[in-house]
Amino acid sequence: MGLLAEHGGSGVPLSYLLARIMGRRAYLVTEWQRLLATADPLASLPPSPYRQAPDGGADEGLWGSLQQELAWVHRQMGRSLQAIFEPFFLTLELRTLFMALRLRSRGEEGRTLGSLLRFSLLCAPVKRLLREGDDLPAIMAGVGLHAAFLPDGGRALPEIMRRQGMRGCEEHLVDACLEHAAANRLHPAVAAFVIRLIDMENMVALAKQVRWRMGEPGFVAGGSIGVALLREAARDREGRLARRLMGRVLGGEADPAAPELVPLLAARLALALRRQGREPDGVGLILDYLWRRLAETRNLSLLLHGADLERETLGRELL
Amino acid sequence: MEKVLLGFAAALAVGLCAIATGWAQSRIGSAGAGTLAEKPELSGTIIILLAIPETMVILGFVVAAMILYL
Numbered sequence A: 001m002g003l004l005a006e007h008g009g010s011g012v013p014l015s016y017l018l019a020r021i022m023g024r025r026a027y028l029v030t031e032w033q034r035l036l037a038t039a040d041p042l043a044s045l046p047p048s049p050y051r052q053a054p055d056g057g058a059d060e061g062l063w064g065s066l067q068q069e070l071a072w073v074h075r076q077m078g079r080s081l082q083a084i085f086e087p088f089f090l091t092l093e094l095r096t097l098f099m100a101l102r103l104r105s106r107g108e109e110g111r112t113l114g115s116l117l118r119f120s121l122l123c124a125p126v127k128r129l130l131r132e133g134d135d136l137p138a139i140m141a142g143v144g145l146h147a148a149f150l151p152d153g154g155r156a157l158p159e160i161m162r163r164q165g166m167r168g169c170e171e172h173l174v175d176a177c178l179e180h181a182a183a184n185r186l187h188p189a190v191a192a193f194v195i196r197l198i199d200m201e202n203m204v205a206l207a208k209q210v211r212w213r214m215g216e217p218g219f220v221a222g223g224s225i226g227v228a229l230l231r232e233a234a235r236d237r238e239g240r241l242a243r244r245l246m247g248r249v250l251g252g253e254a255d256p257a258a259p260e261l262v263p264l265l266a267a268r269l270a271l272a273l274r275r276q277g278r279e280p281d282g283v284g285l286i287l288d289y290l291w292r293r294l295a296e297t298r299n300l301s302l303l304l305h306g307a308d309l310e311r312e313t314l315g316r317e318l319l
Numbered sequence B: 001m002e003k004v005l006l007g008f009a010a011a012l013a014v015g016l017c018a019i020a021t022g023w024a025q026s027r028i029g030s031a032g033a034g035t036l037a038e039k040p041e042l043s044g045t046i047i048i049l050l051a052i053p054e055t056m057v058i059l060g061f062v063v064a065a066m067i068l069y070l
Helices: A016-027 A032-037 A061-078 A079-084 A085-106 A110-118 A122-134 A136-146 A159-184 A190-210 A228-237 A240-250 A261-276 A283-305 A311-317 B003-040 B040-051 B052-069
Strands: none
Touching: A016 A283, A016 B003, A061 A085, A061 A110, A061 A283, A079 A085, A079 A228, A085 A110, A085 A122, A085 A136, A085 A159, A085 A190, A110 A122, A110 A159, A110 A261, A136 A159, A136 B040, A136 B052, A159 B052, A190 A228, A190 A240, A190 A261, A228 A240, A261 A283, A283 A311, A283 B052, B003 B040, B003 B052
16 A cells, blocks of 8 residues: 555556657746846746646645646656656655645645645545544544555554654654665666755755754665764764765755755756756656756745745745 | 578568667657647658658668569
8 A cells, every 4th residue: 555546557658758748848947047037037937838827926826737747747657657756756745745734734624625635646545534534643543554665554653743743743754755765776866866855854954953953853864974974963063074964965065054055955956867867768857857847836936925035035045 | 492591581671671660660659749749830840750760661672672683
């Protein structure tokens, strides 16, 4: 039993899917700084049939069209390709799961929850649980039954939900999912992506620790830097080791207190994905497209909500 | 015996070229279908690209004819 829905069949031929993705890729925004220089960046967006314009001040349409696109790519894949991309989709759908749980906990069930789950790749029993489950610990217990990557079969989830709340539960699930993916044999492009994603999580946790010293941070195993070394860097009060490790991940010297750490890490990841996209087997190209589509939606959401911010600040935050 | 060998050589010349053409067209065809789904205005280009591997089997046929009749 997995958390993701299974779309049966052998899917479309890979060369067909790659051609369609390359066609869709042409609609992605590439010149963010040029867009930012215009008077109204959102109004100056190049037209695209695959991107829904922000509706008023809300970004639900943006994220909805991203979900729709991800679901379309997933449906086009055969079982074997779906299995290759499982860590990628699973990491994203865990975010959907917790967004749905937050909506439930705030009592916003009706239309918003429905539209969130409409194009979600979560399997039908989990979607049903999210719609009809009694309370959050009961829903988490049900989710745990489907989360095959959890070492204890998800038995600890309701307890984590009670003790640490939604945030603790989300961290536990995402970390376990990434650790499980990193420990398994994956396609080289997906494996490199997972390692960089873990590095990103760990570097952000390390930067927070160096800046704010909030107790022992939880690092994810399986990245390019071992957990023992990360813990040692987190204990170093001067932050010298943290700077060196960040320099190793980012290439060059890096400041753990720099505010643009996440965009820098994401830029390194995007660069690596673009390079992998040139590999002839197509997996890197699909991964690169999905990531760029995700980054585009995040950037548009940022432009929408950060309209009052200075352009320079926005420019630093864009992926 | 010589005739058998000539016939076999001609069959190989046209058969291998046909297999190669079929393989190339299957790849170009599926990629072309994907391209057409996104950009229907490229149909002329796709038809030309799809026809290019045909030259392989035509040349194979010419070589087979030369083997048999020259």
